[in-house]
Amino acid sequence: MADVQVEKEKISLFHSRAKEAGNRLSTAILTISLGGTAVYFATLTGGTNSSFSIFEKVIVIVGLVMFALTSFLCLLELKFDANRFYIAASNLEVEEANWDKYNRLKRLRLRLIYCSYVTLAIALVVTTLFVLSRII
Secondary structure (H helix, E strand, C coil): CHHHHHHHHHHHHHHHHHHHHHHHHHHHHHHHHHHHHHHHHHHHHCCCHHHCCHHHHHHHHHHHHHHHHHHHHHHHHHHHHHHHHHHHHHHHHCCCCCCHHHHHHHHHHHHHHHHHHHHHHHHHHHHHHHHHHHHC
């Protein structure tokens, strides 16, 4: 009887983690989008496109693309995270569970996290370069 209760608690825990991962999605996307918005703001308040040098145009475009790619990667990562916890909860409900998809999503999620770190770092560097080029 106690084992059944423990299993139900595990299932509930994984379902709540799936919900938490979905909720974090909104926060992460908002945070990343604010960085992209800052680039747009700097671009629009700096004058017309013709006043930008080729270097500035390139780094603004790269920055915007990297912010967008980071947002996309974060969306995917959090969706996979939510799916992974749902699969874990579902596997705990059955006798013969198959953990292959869970483990595949776990590995893919980690890769997406690392890729989002790289794209965010690139976006921040080129945004900084743009701001510095406008100041100097």
